[in-house]
Amino acid sequence: MTVVQAAYIDRPGPATAIRYGPLPAPRPGPTDVLVDVAATTVNHVDTFVRSGAFRTPLPLPFVVGRDLIGTVADAGEGVTGFRAGDRVWCNSMGHGGRQGAAATRVVVPADRLYPLPPGTPDEAVTVLHPAATAYLALVQHGRLQPGETVVIGGGGGNVGAALITVAAAWGARVVTTAAPRDAAFCRAAGAEQVIDYSAPDLGDRLAAACPEGIHLFLDTSGTNHLDLMVGLLTLRGRIVLIAGARSRPTLPAGDLYTMDRSIVGFVISHATTAELAQAAGAMNRMLATGRFALRELVHLPLSAMAEAHRLVEAGEMRARRVLVVPD
Ligand SMILES: NC(=O)c1ccc[n+]([C@@H]2O[C@H](COP(=O)([O-])OP(=O)(O)OC[C@H]3O[C@@H](n4cnc5c(N)ncnc54)[C@H](OP(=O)(O)O)[C@@H]3O)[C@@H](O)[C@H]2O)c1
8 A cells, every 4th residue: 555545734724724635655663553544533632733732743744633443454573462453542643743543544653552342333432532531630640549529520521521430430439510411421421410510509519519528620621610629629639630721710829738739730642651551451441341421423534524623623512522434
């Protein structure tokens, strides 16, 4: 194969900058795996990389997309553990100088590739980024312990639902805020209590739902209501900031330091291959049992990647995910 079909940009820009067509076939190195892509998707971060809002080295022309499910076509001689025909997944292409997942065939470094549990559908590509984010935010950066109380802001969203699912599987008690229309979905994902995020007495409701305090708080909506949430934490309670790049919350400093509380930031783009592999191990155990709730899908061909980015960026994918498959 001398060419692949790909969705790519010649320079960072709007969704309309994404082109579709042939590019020279990628050449695998000795520790790489050649993968035929069955499905990819679009997360917010893909639009940030494409537009240049998230600064990361981009080899041009740059194939967009972070996540893929596919089948091994060939493996380099230095690769062990993967053979032609294996079903696999990856969620760390398309940044840090690596080409993206939105092509018919891609080269994936073997240490970023994981076996796909038998029976896992291509649609699961839509949870790979949110679920790894959830695992690393909760377990690594949030130091979550079984039995602790976690509050998730925005449980109806992609990352929010994954946070609920992973935290519940980790043995935590999960309280979430969400729109009322997402309450049943959040409960099905594992939330014990769902509180309307627009309730005027949100603080009182959260305090009532967490009488012993909140051990860990994560807000996917980016509201980052720190003036309220810091005071609701337990002694040594933690907040992991993962969204709201432009938010400028008020920090009640005394409530934070006099109770040994802490706030840390996290983006998955800086996760090491060892951290991603640890997340992948936990995710594979959950994928194998069909634990992640999948949202309604919008199916688009690879040639319509520009439209997929537009839909995500325009906020038209509420409670839905886009599944992009080669034409
Ligand atoms: N740090 C990382 O590594 C990382 C990784 C992945 C994603 N992210 C970021 O995480 C954020 C969420 O991503 P996503 O894919 O989950 O987006 P999403 O699916 O759009 O989810 C956002 C959720 O927040 C809800 N929401 C809106 N206003 C709220 C409020 N005031 N209080 C509580 N919830 C509210 C939304 O509900 P409605 O639909 O009712 O408005 C929606 O369910 C994005 O900013 C993304 O860039 C960060």
